[in-house]
Amino acid sequence: MLGLIRQLSSLGGCSQPIRLEGQRTESDAFTGEILRDLKSKDLPAGHLLVRCGNRRTTRCPSCAELYRQDTYQLIAAGLRGGKNIPDQVATHPRVFATLTAPSYGPVHGRRVNSSARCRCGHTHLKGDPLLGTPLDPERYDYTGAVLWNAHSPALWARFMLHVRRTLAAAAGVPQRLLHKVARVSYAKVAEYQQRGLIHFHAVIRLDGPAGPYTAPPAWATPELLADAIRIAATRAHVVGPKVSSHTHSFAFGERIDTRVIRSTAFQGGTTITEGKVAGYVAKYATKGTEAATGTLDHRLKRITDLWFESVPEHAARMIRTAWTLGARDDLKHLNLRKWAHMLGFRGHFSTKTRAYSTTLGALRAARAAWHHRHTPPPSPTTLVLAHWAYDGTGLTPDLERLAALINGGPTREQAVTAGA
Numbered sequence: 289m290l291g292l293i294r295q296l297s298s299l300g301g302c303s304q305p306i307r308l309e310g311q312r313t314e315s316d317a318f319t320g321e322i323l324r325d326l327k328s329k330d331l332p333a334g335h336l337l338v339r340c341g342n343r344r345t346t347r348c349p350s351c352a353e354l355y356r357q358d359t360y361q362l363i364a365a366g367l368r369g370g371k372n373i374p375d376q377v378a379t380h381p382r383v384f385a386t387l388t389a390p391s392y393g394p395v396h397g398r399r400v401n402s403s404a405r406c407r408c409g410h411t412h413l414k415g416d417p418l419l420g421t422p423l424d425p426e427r428y429d430y431t432g433a434v435l436w437n438a439h440s441p442a443l444w445a446r447f448m449l450h451v452r453r454t455l456a457a458a459a460g461v462p463q464r465l466l467h468k469v470a471r472v473s474y475a476k477v478a479e480y481q482q483r484g485l486i487h488f489h490a491v492i493r494l495d496g497p498a499g500p501y502t503a504p505p506a507w508a509t510p511e512l513l514a515d516a517i518r519i520a521a522t523r524a525h526v527v528g529p530k531v532s533s534h535t536h537s538f539a540f541g542e543r544i545d546t547r548v549i550r551s552t553a554f555q556g557g558t559t560i561t562e563g564k565v566a567g568y569v570a571k572y573a574t575k576g577t578e579a580a581t582g583t584l585d586h587r588l589k590r591i592t593d594l595w596f597e598s599v600p601e602h603a604a605r606m607i608r609t610a611w612t613l614g615a616r617d618d619l620k621h622l623n624l625r626k627w628a629h630m631l632g633f634r635g636h637f638s639t640k641t642r643a644y645s646t647t648l649g650a651l652r653a654a655r656a657a658w659h660h661r662h663t664p665p666p667s668p669t670t671l672v673l674a675h676w677a678y679d680g681t682g683l684t685p686d687l688e689r690l691a692a693l694i695n696g697g698p699t700r701e702q703a704v705t706a707g708a
Contacts, residue, residue: 292332293694296687299337301350301695305683307335310676317671328676333687335679343637346585350695356570358651359638363475363491363566366500366645367549373500373645380503381494381510382549384565385517387447389436389485390541393428396421420482420581421602430609432536433485434632435528438622439538440478440486441635443526447540448472450520451492458512459505469505471495475640477569484581484606484631487541489569491549491644492517499643510548517546529618583607584629591628606631 299305314324328336342348343355361371367382369375396406396418405411412419422428452472456463459470476490494513496502521544528536549565583603588594591611594604610632614624627634683691 292687292690295332295337296691296694299339299350299691300354301691302339302348303350303683303688303691304340304342304348304681305337306340306681307337307679308676309335309679310674312672312674312676315671315673317669323670333683336676337683340681344585355648358648359477360566360570361651362640362645362648363569366473366475366491366493366640367566369500371646371650376503377493377495377500380500381508381513383492383510383514383517384547384549385490385492385521386487386543386545387444387490387521388487388541388543389440389481390539392430392433392436392485394423395419395428395483396423417600420484421600422483425602425605430605431531431613433483434606434610434613434624435531435536435622436538437484437486437630437632438624438627438634439526439528440488440633443524443538443540444476444488444635446526447520447524448474450523451516454516454519455494455508455513458516459507468497470508471497471499471643473499473641473644475569475638475644477638478633478635480581480631480633482581484583484603486633486635491565491569493644495643500645514546514548518544531613531616581631583631587626587629603631 309328311325311327313322313326315322328334340348340351341355342351345352365371365373366377368378394407396408396412396416398406398412398414398416398419408418408423452466453463455470455472456466459466461469471494472492473495474490474492476488478486478488481487492513493500494504494508496504521540524539526538528538530536581600581603583599584597584607588607588611591608594607599607607628610624610628613619613632614622614626614628622632623634624632682688
């Protein structure tokens with residue numbers, strides 16, 4: 289039992305560990321003597337167990353928290369330095385931008401002043417299941433909403449093109465030569481609004497020609513960067529497909545928020561520091577559709593599988609719309625059936641430019657190096673042969689309950705039920 293407790297404790301609370309079967313043999317390279325032989329069937333759990341690494345809170349809270357912490361470090365390094373990024377980036381122009389989706393029909397909403405009434409005539413409290421759902425579902429543009437999600441990554445790319453174009457015009461150089469005087473770096477996350485539409489939170493930074501290692505030119509001010517972002521957001525436009533005699537086109541909504549990031553806080557009395565910006569952005573890196581809309585965190589093999597899922601009607605209609613559109617030959621490139629559970633969105637939730645800061649891979653490598661430094665290495669004359677094969681995911685109910693007791697938390701089923 290003690291060995292089983294140690295093996296489960298090594299997972300750090302992962303609720304969906306990957307089960308591997310196989311063996312690892314260490315032998316003397318000269319004599320052939322077996323020094324150590326580890327077989328999965330001899331382990332207390334009957335398998336070698338490794339963390340799943342899933343970033344979704346609903347799938348594995350422990351691994352999602354580790355991903356969130358890594359994302360926080362990545363964002364923070366690009367704001368104030370560290371992780372091989374010079375501290376001088378804290379003096380570069382930095383803007384926190386939020387770009388939202390347009391309207392595809394009026395929905396039940398909650399005003400900043402909680403006493404204000406919705407357009408339906410009622411006041412919705414926080415957590416009301418009506419929030420984000422259409423006032424008139426039959427007139428809501430579900431096709432446009434799903435296609436917006438599918439085209440939002442392309443719209444972001446077009447937006448960044450306009451940011452660089454606007455900055456080049458301000459610098460008085462052709463766009464193709466902007467990198468000679470300044471570089472634009474960013475880190476962004478995609479988040480679902482309650483109505484099921486993607487919007488973006490991003491930290492955008494203006495550097496010198498060598499990225500974070502050189503100072504930006506004198507004309508590059510935070511206010512200029514904020515203006516360029518607002519202009520680019522209004523100009524970005526993507527032409528979509530023609531469906532039912534209507535040619536869709538996509539642009540950002542009217543609610544475009546840009547805030548200059550100061551070393552201490554935002555202006556205007558808003559006490560959001562660099563650390564809070566990093567935490568705010570990192571928080572959304574572990575969320576999917578299920579966080580805002582109460583829908584699925586896994587793919588559908590058949591649309592009839594939706595009948596057996598507990599999904600709100602608004603999200604279910606978006607999923608069905610994505611599935612129906614996915615059958616069209618002219619929309620095959622969008623893979624809408626594959627991403628129906630994501631309401632059509634097929635991009636990455638957390639992305640950044642190469643020069644913004646360190647990478648998640650580098651953070652994981654540093655963590656692995658730390659563990660190696662605290663683990664006795666094998667002798668240089670030791671030959672290591674290992675073969676591991678995937679045998680499944682997750683623990684048996686008994687092992688899951690034991691792991692929850694060891695880590696002092698609920699089982700995955702209890703955690704998901706509590707969050708529902």
